[in-house]
Amino acid sequence: xxxxxxxxxxxxxxxxxxxxxxxxxxxxxxxxxxxxxxxxxxxxxxxxxxxxxxxxxxxxxxxxxxxxxxxxxxxxxxxxxxxxxxxxxxxxxxxxxxxxxxxxxxxxxxxxxxxxxxxxxxxxxxxxxxxxxxxxxxxxxxx
Numbered sequence: 001x002x003x004x005x006x007x008x009x010x011x012x013x014x015x016x017x018x019x020x021x022x023x024x025x026x027x028x029x030x031x032x033x034x035x036x037x038x039x040x041x042x043x044x045x046x047x048x049x050x051x052x053x054x055x056x057x058x059x060x061x062x063x064x065x066x067x068x069x070x071x072x073x074x075x076x077x078x079x080x081x082x083x084x085x086x087x088x089x090x091x092x093x094x095x096x097x098x099x100x101x102x103x104x105x106x107x108x109x110x111x112x113x114x115x116x117x118x119x120x121x122x123x124x125x126x127x128x129x130x131x132x133x134x135x136x137x138x139x140x141x142x143x
Contacts, residue, residue, distance in 0.1 A: 037075075044079045048086030057094040060087035061136060065121065068128035077128060081135045088139040098140035110137060 001009075030037075052060050064084030071077045102109035114133035123129040 048083035052087035052090030
C-alpha cells in the first residue's frame with residue numbers, strides 16, 4: 001500500500017472513530033438528561049396552555065415568535081414550539097388564521113409560505129420564525 005493511501009485510510013478511520021465517539025456521547029448525554037428534558041417539555045406545554053386560554057391564535061403566534069427570537073439553541077426552539085403548540089390548541093380562533101396555510105407534506109409551498117409569512121411579520125430572514133411556522137402548519141392541519 002502506498003503512503004498516500006495509508007494516510008487517507010488513517011484519516012478515514014480517525015473520522016469514523018470520531019463520529020462513533022460523538023454518537024455514543026450524545027446517547028449517553030440524552031439518557032442522563034431525558035427526565036429533565038421531558039419535564040421541561042411538559043412545563044412549556046402547561047405554560048402555553050395557560051397563556052393561550054382566552055387569547056387568540058394570533059396572540060399565541062406573536063408570543064411564540066417573541067420566544068423564538070430569543071432562542072440560541074435547538075433545545076430552546078423545541079421548548080418554544082411545545083409552548084406554541086399548546087397555546088394554539090388552548091386559544092380562541094382568529095378569523096382567517098389558517099387561510100392559505102399549506103399542508104406540511106407540501107414541502108416547496110411550505111418553505112415559500114413560511115418565508116412570506118415571516119416577511120409579513122417583520123421577521124424577514126429569521127430562521128427561528130420560519131421553523132416556528134411548522135407549528136402553525138400542524139395546528140392548522142388539525143383544524
